Amino acid sequence: PILHDSLMTDELGEKADKASNVASHFQHVKGDVKAGFKEADVVIEREFTTKTVHQGYIEPQAATALWNNDGRLHIWCSTQGSFAARDACARILDIPVSQIRVVPLEIGGGFGGKIDVYLEPVAALLSKKTGTPVKLVMSRADVLQGTGPTPGSYAKIKIGAKKDGTITAAHAYLAMEAGAYPGSPVGAGAMCVLAPYDLENALVDGYDVVVNKPKTAAYRAPGAPNAAFAGEQVIDEVAKAIGMDPIDFRMKNAAKEGTRQVHGPTFPRVGYEEVLEAMKSHPHYNAPLDGPNQGRGVAVGFWFNIGFDSACNIAVNADGTVTLQEGSTDIGGTRASIAMQAAEVLTLPYEKVHPTVVDTDTIGFTAVTGGSRTTFATGWAAYEAAQDVRTKMIDRAAQIWEVDADTVELEDAVFKSKSDPELSMTFAELAGQLGRSGGGITGTAAVSPAGVGGAFAGNIVDVEVDPETGKTEILRFTVVQDAGKAIHPSYVEGQMQGGAVQGIGWALNEEYYMSDSGTMDNVSLLDYRMPT
Missing domain, CATH: 3.30.365.10 (Aldehyde oxidase/xanthine dehydrogenase, molybdopterin binding domain)
Incomplete structure (x- = not known):
């Protein structure tokens, strides 16, 4: 029909x-x-x-919403994209995006299935109606029948x-x-x-x-x-x-740098x-x-693969560690891979970088965690934010030493003057002096990188x-x-x-069994058979 x-x-x-x-x-x-x-x-x-x-993620969809008396809507949820959730809720509820704050929580798997919103707008309307926070959690049957x-x-x-x-x-x-x-x-x-x-x-x-x-x-x-x-x-x-070996057949016809794909683009270097x-x-x-x-x-x-928008903030702490704020929810270890890129720029041990996924009020717009983009795009943002911090820290060391910033270098977490070998201090030592030498140092970056492979x-x-x-x-x-x-x-x-x-x-193993009436028959993990 x-x-x-x-x-x-x-x-x-x-x-x-x-x-x-x-x-x-x-x-x-x-x-x-x-x-x-x-x-x-x-x-x-x-x-x-x-x-x-x-997708078979372990954690079902869950969301808590509070429509506050000041008119702002606060949402806590497990999502692959807090900004995507914010924007979707804004369209559904017909309110400005600035009226919504989404706090992404730890996520128990997504694989693409936790980009769309299901519970968040419903919880929001119930909170507005009741004047109290509202929490909704899907059962496994709800997940299988009601999500994408x-x-x-x-x-x-x-x-x-x-x-x-x-x-x-x-x-x-x-x-x-x-x-x-x-x-x-x-x-x-x-x-x-x-x-x-x-x-x-x-x-x-x-x-x-x-x-x-x-x-x-x-x-x-x-x-x-x-x-x-x-x-x-x-x-x-x-x-x-x-009569040809299947790998040899593929190799003879393999796409390579310069190959034009059927939908138009030409491959850059590919592997x-x-x-x-x-x-x-x-x-x-x-x-x-x-x-x-x-x-x-x-x-x-x-x-x-894709690039898309990502943002990152990095702040230097007085003890020589740095705090990294990102907008990409972590569904596969990306906090680590992003922090590693910042640590490399700052020549710090990875353990000195403390990454945190923050809410939509705290960081610049960041697209969803998906499409194999996060380590690439948000990592790029972390790299640029770390470069910002590095430059400012070098400038501060030059100011303290009263030398030209071009003569200061950072290597193995130590600042050195190329013009005076006696001038040297560690990253942590300089961090401890920031408060009395001009104030704290932060670095920020917002990128939408091209060149993805x-x-x-x-x-x-x-x-x-x-x-x-x-x-x-x-x-x-x-x-x-x-x-x-x-x-x-x-x-x-x-x-x-x-x-x-x-x-x-x-x-x-896996398959949706649909009845003639359009309902799903195998709505539990006893009947929907994922590998175990």
């Missing part, structure tokens, strides 16, 4: 004249796909579906190649569920599905489709896993059909070839399989399948990722491991 009588398809930029559940259809085109398929020696086309799955899962999807992938392994054409048809209202991540999926490959001829059709399910939300590179699941299987089939080389040379890829029902698969994926990842997985029951056991799983500069390597590895486990759940 038609969900919305007022919804007309945006068909390649033109509005249709009748109601439809297809909110939009767009295309990305490069070259001549029809001509490319004619050049191919092998053409394979397959169809794929993925089911609706949930990732979309179910349908994909049709067609790829043609010559016998020498050159891909001549590719066509990706992607349709993703938006839930009850438009807004699936099909746009991001369309940017990612063919991104690993340097293609002369390519076409991507994207469809945003409304269905009688909860409105979808982000989940770890939203849209990209659905797209890679489909595209990579056809890549494997084409490689097999022409896809290095990812493939690491996969090919890894002992896992060359290890023997031990059983008749065992198999090995490889796949790669892409995410473009996309990232590629590859997996090698061994499985064993019981031919009678279909039970699938994961025997070995190797992840290779182009992480750029790993600021905090163990946290990077944790992200890779977590993504792998969530992918296993998506592939083997």
Whole structure:
């Protein structure tokens, strides 16, 4: 049935004249796909579906609101973006953003699912009505039925190649569920599905489709896993059909610096070839399989990453430590990775930097923690704020010593005069003199960095399948990722491991079971089967 009588398809930029559940259809085109398929020696086309799955964070949504007598609204919540929550509540409640203060609390997982607001506006209105603080907490059933899962999807992938392994054409048809209202991540999926490959001829059709399910939300590179699941299987089939090693096939067609993507942008320096080389040379890829029902698969994926706005404040304390205030909520160790970047600029031990995630009244606008942006963008803000502090501290040392600031340097947390070797003091010693030499020192920065680089990842997985029951056991799983500069390597590895486990759940266990009446049947973690 038609969900919305007022919804007309945006068909390649033109509005249709009748109601439809297809909110939009767009295309990305490069070259001549029809001509490319004619050049191919092998053409394979397959169809794929993925089911609706949930992010599976441990902590359910919770929010407390106080609509104060002075007209200001105070909200405490676990969120991936305090400013995003503030702005969303302002739109919903039709009040200025300056009237709302959001205090982000510790968050028990998000993976994209805690960007949208659900309880906050309701708690706010109840607080206004009652004149008291109101706290709301979702049950697990509430979370599964009432928050945004990732979309179910349908994909049709067609790829043609010559016998020498050159891909001549590719066509990706992607349709993703938006839930009850438009807004699936099909746009991001369309940017990612063919991104690993340097293609002369390519076409991507994207469809945003409304269905009688909860409105979808982000989940770890939203849209990209659905797209890679489909595209990579056809890549494997084409490689097999022409008798080529699947990694060698990918390497022959690998995107690299200068490759124009199907949706337009040209890649800067990227590490896809290095990812493939690491996969090919890894002992896992060359290890023997031990059983008749065992198999090995490889796949790669892409995410473009984002920059966006971030802000940071740094204040020097009298004991030589510094306090760092940031607006990015921490869902994966980013307080540590951001503090490390400030510490490096100030030549301080990491332990001397005390990071804190603060509320929307205390810091400049900062976008959501998501899209692989936080260590990059907020780290950049911390770097600039630390540079501000460094410059001011050097100026203060020069003032105290009555020398030119250009002759003062900071190295290993010690200020030295290049013109007089006798003039030297530690960072802590100078910090202790700030109050009597002109006042405290703070550094601030607000950035919206460009130049963000996309990232590629590859997996090698061994499985064993019981031919009678279909039970699938994961025997070995190797992840290779182009992480750029790993600021905090163990946290990077944790992200890779977590993504792998969530992918296993998506592939083997997890699924929304919807009844004919549109309700969800498996509304507990006993029935919604996440890997444990």
